[in-house]
Amino acid sequence: MKVPFLDLSKMDDSLKEELQKAFKSSLDSGIFSGGKEVQSFIENLKKQLGEGYLQPLGNGTDALELALRALDIQPEDEVIVPSLTWVSTAEVVHLLGAKPIFCDTDNQGLISTNWVDLVTPKTRAIMPVHLYGKMVDMAPMCGTASKLGLAVVEDAAQSFGASQGGKASGTWGDVGAFSFYPTKNLGALGEAGACFTKSQDLAERISLFSNHGQIRRDEHLSWGRNARIDTIQASFLNVFLARFESFQKRRKTLAKNYLEALEGYEGLLLPGGVLEEDHNAHLFVIQTTRRDELKEYLHLQGIGTAIHYPKILPDLISFQAKGDFSISRKITETCLSLPLNPNMSDSDQAYVIEKIQAFFK
Ligand SMILES: Cc1ncc(COP(=O)(O)O)c(C=O)c1O
Numbered sequence: 001m002k003v004p005f006l007d008l009s010k011m012d013d014s015l016k017e018e019l020q021k022a023f024k025s026s027l028d029s030g031i032f033s034g035g036k037e038v039q040s041f042i043e044n045l046k047k048q049l050g051e052g053y054l055q056p057l058g059n060g061t062d063a064l065e066l067a068l069r070a071l072d073i074q075p076e077d078e079v080i081v082p083s084l085t086w087v088s089t090a091e092v093v094h095l096l097g098a099k100p101i102f103c104d105t106d107n108q109g110l111i112s113t114n115w116v117d118l119v120t121p122k123t124r125a126i127m128p129v130h131l132y133g134k135m136v137d138m139a140p141m142c143g144t145a146s147k148l149g150l151a152v153v154e155d156a157a158q159s160f161g162a163s164q165g166g167k168a169s170g171t172w173g174d175v176g177a178f179s180f181y182p183t184k185n186l187g188a189l190g191e192a193g194a195c196f197t198k199s200q201d202l203a204e205r206i207s208l209f210s211n212h213g214q215i216r217r218d219e220h221l222s223w224g225r226n227a228r229i230d231t232i233q234a235s236f237l238n239v240f241l242a243r244f245e246s247f248q249k250r251r252k253t254l255a256k257n258y259l260e261a262l263e264g265y266e267g268l269l270l271p272g273g274v275l276e277e278d279h280n281a282h283l284f285v286i287q288t289t290r291r292d293e294l295k296e297y298l299h300l301q302g303i304g305t306a307i308h309y310p311k312i313l314p315d316l317i318s319f320q321a322k323g324d325f326s327i328s329r330k331i332t333e334t335c336l337s338l339p340l341n342p343n344m345s346d347s348d349q350a351y352v353i354e355k356i357q358a359f360f361k
Contacts, residue, residue: 003339003348005304008182010343015243019189022235032231041234044241048161049168049176049196053203056229057210060157060179060193065092066227067153067175067195068125070205073098077124079153082111083312084328085129089155090313098124102314102321105328108272109285109335110136112327116144125151130159130169132308132337133185133282134273138164138172153177157193160186161248161280169278170196175206180233185247185280186240188233247342251281254340254349258284261353265360269334283308287334294359295336301355306337 026037042054057063073079075097081090083102090100101123103115109131126145128136138154145152156170157179163169170176180192195206208215213222240247255274262270269287273279285308288294295305312328314321339352 001348001351002302003304003344003352005306005337005339006183006341007343008187012343015239018239019236022239023232026232026235033228035231037231037235037238038229040238041229041241044238045194045196048241048244049171052171052196052198053200053206055195055203055206055210056234057193057195058227058229059191060177060181061088061092062210062227063177063179063193063195064088064127064153064155064157065095066206066209067177067197067202068092068096068098069209070195070197070202071125071151071153071174073124076122078120078122079124080111080115080118080126081313082109082127082129082131082328083314083323083325084109084309084331085131085155085313086157086309087313087316087318088157089127089129090319093127094318100313100319100321102312102319102323102325104323104325105131105331107327107331108132108134109328109331110134113140116148119148119150123148123150125153127153127155128173129155129157130162132271132285133159133162133280134271135159135162135164135169135278138167138169142172151175157181158184158282159280160184161244162278164278169280171198174199175202180237185251185282186237186244188240189236190230190233192229192233192237194229248280250342251340254344255281255284257349258338258340258353262286262356265357268356268360281340283337284340285335285337287331288336289334291334291336294356297359298352298355303352303355304339307332307335308337 077098078101079093081100084105093100104112152173154173154176156176159169176196178194180188209224210227213220213224
């Protein structure tokens with residue numbers, strides 16, 4: 001039996017048909033940039049996220065970068081980022097000439113509350129990352145940041161669909177950045193992303209930067225670049241959004257099955273809070289000191305797993321930052337993401353569970 005970590009070709013036939021219809025409709029319309037599919041996507045996303053300004057973009061990295069540009073982050077400014085995240089979070093700080101200041105995480109991989117100790121007169125912003133789909137505790141973070149005069153850019157790339165106290169992830173900070181990379185809970189059939197903000201001023205700046213500073217055709221108010229979403233991706237995302245709730249339900253059921261079946265095994269630490277509303281069950285990340293051995297064992301049984309992530313960012317050649325990152329470094333040595341996606345069958349999951357139980361017995 002083979003259970004890949006994720007096989008995006010495995011979607012049900014009715015979904016494939018709807019996507020093909022969306023593609024044909026775009027083809028027939030001849031509109032491949034902007035247009036009504038992008039407008040519908042904005043409205044559909046706002047239904048999920050609440051009132052505010054929504055700018056669809058080419059990908060999540062653009063969303064993070066434009067958020068920082070809209071906030072006018074300058075060279076030499078400092079921006080606090082977690083040491084464990086996808087590289088984009090810190091990369092965009094560097095691209096603006098500013099300095100990422102790395103902060104260790106807690107045991108779940110979320111930025112440590114000790115981040116306040118890293119604030120200096122040069123600090124301008126903090127970027128909480130809702131890693132694996134689990135939200136950072138946003139009310140205290142936003143409160144502290146506001147007192148210190150810092151902007152909050154939420155990296156909600158992995159947490160679309162999660163919320164805290166009824167308020168969606170990505171809507172807490174000054175700007176929220178989303179990725180709709182194909183593997184995400186809401187994923188395009190290619191690249192896509194978005195920024196959300198409640199500030200009209202920031203929304204206008206993000207919109208301008210994403211389209212060469214154009215307020216309308218050939219009227220350029222500032223410099224900018226092209227970070228626009230593809231119409232065709234917006235049309236696919238509209239199809240996926242209509243099924244989002246049922247996909248989320250399936251993810252939560254699969255997460256519950258793992259939690260129940262794998263509880264109590266010595267040497268196996270299960271993720272916390274996956275069933276709560278502030279986790280969207282994007283990834284199911286277990287921790288074990290026997291990680292490499294387990295990964296290889298599962299591989300030999302035909303089961304795909306992944307490591308999010310094998311290195312903390314301060315250890316990458318491109319950053320080489322010093323500091324105490326012992327908790328996040330330990331996660332890189334012990335974490336293993338198990339297959340969990342809406343297209344996974346019950347029998348696929350039962351097989352994965354059986355093999356993990358056998359390994360730890
Ligand atoms: C935490 C995090 N931030 C940013 C990104 C960047 O998104 P994209 O790949 O759409 O540029 C990702 C996507 O992988 C991510 O997981």
